[in-house]
Structure formats: structure tokens, C-alpha cells
Amino acid sequence: MARNLDSYRRKRDFSATPEPSGDKAAPAAERTERFVVQEHHARSLHWDLRLEHDGALASWAVPKGIPPDPAKNHLAVRTEDHPLEYLEFHGEIPAGEYGGGTMKIWDRGTYELHKFPGVEGGGTFHGERLHGRYVLFHTRGKDWMIHRMDPPEDPDREPMPTRIEPMLARSGPLPQDDGRWAYEIKWDGVRAIGYVDGGRLRLESRNRNDITPRYPELRELGRALGAAQAVLDGEVVAFDEDGRPSFQHLQGRMHLT
Numbered sequence: 691m692a693r694n695l696d697s698y699r700r701k702r703d704f705s706a707t708p709e710p711s712g713d714k715a716a717p718a719a720e721r722t723e724r725f726v727v728q729e730h731h732a733r734s735l736h737w738d739l740r741l742e743h744d745g746a747l748a749s750w751a752v753p754k755g756i757p758p759d760p761a762k763n764h765l766a767v768r769t770e771d772h773p774l775e776y777l778e779f780h781g782e783i784p785a786g787e788y789g790g791g792t793m794k795i796w797d798r799g800t801y802e803l804h805k806f807p808g809v810e811g812g813g814t815f816h817g818e819r820l821h822g823r824y825v826l827f828h829t830r831g832k833d834w835m836i837h838r839m840d841p842p843e844d845p846d847r848e849p850m851p852t853r854i855e856p857m858l859a860r861s862g863p864l865p866q867d868d869g870r871w872a873y874e875i876k877w878d879g880v881r882a883i884g885y886v887d888g889g890r891l892r893l894e895s896r897n898r899n900d901i902t903p904r905y906p907e908l909r910e911l912g913r914a915l916g917a918a919q920a921v922l923d924g925e926v927v928a929f930d931e932d933g934r935p936s937f938q939h940l941q942g943r944m945h946l947t
């Protein structure tokens with residue numbers, strides 16, 4: 691039987707949200723445990739890790755996503771157990787309802803439980819994006835940490851740089867193919883380096899001041915990149931089009947890790 695779904699149900703109005711109520715009887719325990727990671731575009735973006743256990747889904751909200759590297763643990767906040775049907779859930783939770791926003795399935799698959807998170811535990815994940823051994827350990831209150839035990843899946847992976855030097859203009863030879871003239875558009879805006887990690891954008895000026903709060907329009911860029919990490923070196927440019935309010939645009943070189 692599903693366990694501890696009271697808190698899950700109390701927070702939701704099932705006549706208003708398409709989420710499952712968990713009323714259906716849980717199937718008999720299976721040998722293979724399943725998991726899902728949902729990318730939840732709620733008020734703040736996070737990833738929900740849910741592990742099948744005892745007929746329900748033990749759940750954690752992971753604000754920065756599942757760490758791909760053992761060098762950095764991520765916070766995982768324990769949330770209420772969810773019904774097994776939530777393994778398949780994706781869609782729109784209406785604004786104003788608990789967890790309102792878009793829920794996408796980021797990955798799903800099976801995992802082998804090594805020791806269930808009570809004080810500490812983990813498993814080996816077999817998903818499409820998530821492979822390898824992870825442990826979850828409790829720190830305090832509802833706070834846990836998730837740690838990757840295996841080396842990064844990509845052996846060439848390097849941690850994302852936290853500081854890069856902005857690329858500066860320098861004089862060079864003209865292209866040889868024509869030789870008579872050449873031009874390059876000069877975008878006139880504000881030079882910025884954007885660091886995107888865990889769906890969050892941090893912008894630094896050329897003088898390395900944090901200018902993130904100045905460009906709330908660019909926050910969406912972080913969400914758009916989801917779990918990808920990126921460093922964007924470019925220029926923040928405002929365009930006016932068809933008399934609509936100008937918007938900000940970040941263009942430049944891109945470093946994906």
C-alpha cells in the first residue's frame with residue numbers, strides 16, 4: 691500500500707490540478723525499483739527526484755539539478771511522498787495551485803537500491819540521462835545532499851570555470867579571399883559574462899561586478915538552458931522592433947561543459 695500520502699493530498703485540490711491523487715491501489719512490490727526526475731518550472735526552477743520505495747515515491751526537490759560530477763554535491767530538499775502514478779506525470783499545474791507551473795520529465799528509468807536513504811543511502815541509476823551511483827545523505831531538517839559517487843560520465847569533463855577573462859578585441863590581418871574590404875558588426879551594448887548553472891544565470895560586467903539584478907529580462911536564459919551548464923561571453927544589447935518595448939539579447943561565444 692502507498693504510504694504517507696496524506697501530506698501530498700492535503701496540499702492539492704484534485705478537482706483543479708491534473709496531478710494523480712494516488713487513490714489507485716499500489717501494485718505489488720516489484721524487484722526493479724523505478725525513478726523519475728522531473729524538471730519543474732514552478733516559481734523557482736528545480737528538479738524533483740522521486741524514488742520508488744514501499745509503494746510510493748520518496749521525493750526530493752533539487753534546486754540545481756542532479757550533479758554530474760563527484761566534486762560538487764547539490765542540496766536536495768525532502769518533500770512529501772508522491773503516489774506511484776507520478777512516475778508518468780508531466781503537464782501544467784494551474785497557477786495558484788500547489789507547485790503551479792510546468793512539469794516535464796527530465797529522465798526516468800530504474801535504479802538498484804544499495805541502502806535506502808534513512809540516514810544515508812543510494813543506488814545505481816539506469817536512466818537515459820542519469821547513469822551511475824549516487825548517495826543521498828541527510829544534513830538537517832528537510833535538507834539532504836546528493837552526491838555522485840562515480841567519476842563524471844564524460845571522462846573529458848572539466849568543472850565549469852567560475853571566472854573567465856572576457857575576450858578582448860585585437861587587431862589582426864584582413865581576410866585574404868577578397869582582400870579589399872571587410873566589416874564586422876559592432877553590437878553596442880553592455881559587455882557581460884553570463885554563467886549558467888542549474889538553470890540560474892549570474893552576469894558579471896567586464897570589471898567583474900555582479901550585474902545580474904540589472905537584467906531581470908535575461909533570467910529566462912537560465913531556465914531555457916535547463917540543466918546545461920554554460921559560460922556566455924558577449925554583449926547585452928537592447929533591440930527596438932515594431933515599436934514594442936526593447937528586449938535584451940545576449941550574443942557572443944559560448945562555452946558548454
Ligand code: MN
Nearest residue numbers: 730738751789
Ligand atoms: Mn517540485
